[in-house]
Amino acid sequence: MEVKLKEKEKFEDETVISERPEVNLWKDAFRRMCKNKMAVLGAIIIMVLFIIAVFAPYIAPYHYAEGSLKDNFARPGSKFLLGADFMGRDLLSRIIYGTRISLSVGIVGAVTAFLIGVFYGVVSGYYGGKVDNIMMRIVDIMYGFPTLLLIILLMVLFKSTFAIATPGTFAGFLNNIDRAFGGLFFIFIGIGVTAWLGMARISRGMALSLREKEFIEAARATGNSNLQIMLKHVLPNLIGPCIVRVTLAIPGYITFEAFLSFIGLGVNPPTPSWGMMISEGYQAMRSYPHLAIYPGLALAITMLAFNFLGDGLRDALDPRMK
Amino acid sequence: MENNILLKVKNLRKYFPVRGGIFSKIIGYVQAVDGISFDIKKGETLGLVGESGCGKTTTGRTIIRLLEPTAGEVDFEGENFFKLSKEKLRKVRRNIQIIFQDPFGSLNPRMTVGDIVGESLLIHNIVKNNKEKEEIVKDLLETVGLNAGHIRRYPHEFSGGQRQRIGIARALALRPKLVICDEPVSALDVSIQAQVINLLEELQEKFHLTYLFIAHDLSVVKHISNRVAVMYLGKIVELASTYELYENPQHPYTKALLSAVPIPDPTLKRQRIVLDGDVPSPFKPPTGCRFHPRCKYIKPICRQEEPKLIDINGGHYVACHLER
Numbered sequence: 001m002e003v004k005l006k007e008k009e010k011f012e013d014e015t016v017i018s019e020r021p022e023v024n025l026w027k028d029a030f031r032r033m034c035k036n037k038m039a040v041l042g043a044i045i046i047m048v049l050f051i052i053a054v055f056a057p058y059i060a061p062y063h064y065a066e067g068s069l070k071d072n073f074a075r076p077g078s079k080f081l082l083g084a085d086f087m088g089r090d091l092l093s094r095i096i097y098g099t100r101i102s103l104s105v106g107i108v109g110a111v112t113a114f115l116i117g118v119f120y121g122v123v124s125g126y127y128g129g130k131v132d133n134i135m136m137r138i139v140d141i142m143y144g145f146p147t148l149l150l151i152i153l154l155m156v157l158f159k160s161t162f163a164i165a166t167p168g169t170f171a172g173f174l175n176n177i178d179r180a181f182g183g184l185f186f187i188f189i190g191i192g193v194t195a196w197l198g199m200a201r202i203s204r205g206m207a208l209s210l211r212e213k214e215f216i217e218a219a220r221a222t223g224n225s226n227l228q229i230m231l232k233h234v235l236p237n238l239i240g241p242c243i244v245r246v247t248l249a250i251p252g253y254i255t256f257e258a259f260l261s262f263i264g265l266g267v268n269p270p271t272p273s274w275g276m277m278i279s280e281g282y283q284a285m286r287s288y289p290h291l292a293i294y295p296g297l298a299l300a301i302t303m304l305a306f307n308f309l310g311d312g313l314r315d316a317l318d319p320r321m322k
Numbered sequence: 323m324e325n326n327i328l329l330k331v332k333n334l335r336k337y338f339p340v341r342g343g344i345f346s347k348i349i350g351y352v353q354a355v356d357g358i359s360f361d362i363k364k365g366e367t368l369g370l371v372g373e374s375g376c377g378k379t380t381t382g383r384t385i386i387r388l389l390e391p392t393a394g395e396v397d398f399e400g401e402n403f404f405k406l407s408k409e410k411l412r413k414v415r416r417n418i419q420i421i422f423q424d425p426f427g428s429l430n431p432r433m434t435v436g437d438i439v440g441e442s443l444l445i446h447n448i449v450k451n452n453k454e455k456e457e458i459v460k461d462l463l464e465t466v467g468l469n470a471g472h473i474r475r476y477p478h479e480f481s482g483g484q485r486q487r488i489g490i491a492r493a494l495a496l497r498p499k500l501v502i503c504d505e506p507v508s509a510l511d512v513s514i515q516a517q518v519i520n521l522l523e524e525l526q527e528k529f530h531l532t533y534l535f536i537a538h539d540l541s542v543v544k545h546i547s548n549r550v551a552v553m554y555l556g557k558i559v560e561l562a563s564t565y566e567l568y569e570n571p572q573h574p575y576t577k578a579l580l581s582a583v584p585i586p587d588p589t590l591k592r593q594r595i596v597l598d599g600d601v602p603s604p605f606k607p608p609t610g611c612r613f614h615p616r617c618k619y620i621k622p623i624c625r626q627e628e629p630k631l632i633d634i635n636g637g638h639y640v641a642c643h644l645e646r
Contacts, residue, residue, distance in 0.1 A: 214428035217388050218492065221420050222442035223412045232441075236432040 032316040039312020045305035053099040060093035065270040083290045094272040095298050101273045102254045109253030110246045112192035117199025118242050125207025143197050151190040155265040158186040183268035191253050206238035240317030247310030251303035274299045328532050329362040334394035336384045352604050354380040356556035367533040369547030377556040378536045382502045386418045419493035423505040425485035429477035436473040439491045462491040483514035502534045540583045552576045555612045562638040572640040575613050
């Protein structure tokens, strides 16, 4: 009897609707993401990578370009924790400095894809009709061109033509920036030019279906302007999948840089890019496998971390998930 | 008498272009709403009934310019609503709000109830900050029978009936004069329908609202409306006070429609008038009277001349040649 009474009490307690603390979409998403172990792991790894990238000079035992030939191909040991490469440069230090390259490529790619792509797609999808037609045909034309080929062509153009540009001209100016970035700037441009296309298509498709929803009409009836509708009603409803998509695309950008560096169109030596290190290491793969394996491992871990985070974000940004 | 009229719809038309061929040329128009006129008096509820596809919803949406009208005029408090600039329209629109049919699609899933209901208050500068907004929203939620504690929940946490109440609260936030109820109860089950209808009636009394009540459920319309307009294929065929229309229908279509209403008494037998055929396509509506292919009392004139909506008996309007 008493148990029953208690149960009843409890039930009545629950029916009192308590007001929740003020939450917003992002705080809520953060709370949900913290429940996902893999996502948290991914986030932690990425944070650690960021710290490594920022404090690389303090963490790395050597400078990435310093080495002596008598240490070439040194095995992992007490002097070189992960060994040394064909020029006697410490592999660990180069991997640590390489974090900077990979992360900056990933983030610049993601940010350009997001800012340009989502905005472009939302405008195109929300207005629809002729605007949509013209905007999407532009994307189609650019999409039709093979991405890899486009970037390779761009890189060749940048590296050859711009490199001999006379100082003082715009090309010369770009070339100076690129040199200051160790060859990264042109990679940023190459990825930026192509990365936003997929994002634009995805967000356009979602905007197109969202604009037919009744709550958009309701928003119009309550007096929202088109810009307000796009920002408050369309964008929040498609930003989740877009963030996921961009997070999942980051490994792609990182691989892209690695690939370009691998085939010699990427960063300028001695800038330590993981791709470049793998490319240098695989030539001596049989005898010194560690030279390719460790940078490869770093690449793999980074990519996995971003993938976990992306998956976690997808779940967290949907308020219907509990 | 004239001053008593809140909304005057004159000859409203909404055609949707149909495109075809390789160059997507306009090959014709779907005449969803084809020249309808009616008035709504202050404080009354005008029911708008008809089967699906007859243009009820299009009428409602065109009146508040969610759809741009093809032709016609809508006078709201003496101002032509269709001539307003976009900027002005946004301001005037606060006087006309709409309640949507689908309680699931009409609420933004990414916004909390407080933001959904209170959004318009911020847009129209009725409140200055979130705190003031929340006060009003809490009041509104209580008014529509929800709990003030619901303010920070998301729409998916509510049932259909509760969501519809949120939609009603949103429409009321701006204290509109006219509320267009676009089948507000047809997505709900019957017990909830009654609650929502009663709520709408209470609110009408409390806030002196005027309703344009669009529905296909005749018994619901009978319950809530003062006057009822019957639509068929983009036209109003009959318009009369609720009592007059239900007791003394004149148009053959109205008669058939009313005969289909079930009577909650198994011992009573009522003759149902079953219409032949389907509703013709609004893309190619029949000539003359639009109802003539399905009408039992067809006369030669029905095929040629379109009947006008005429007053036969002090406010009872019928568009039928038989009444002449």
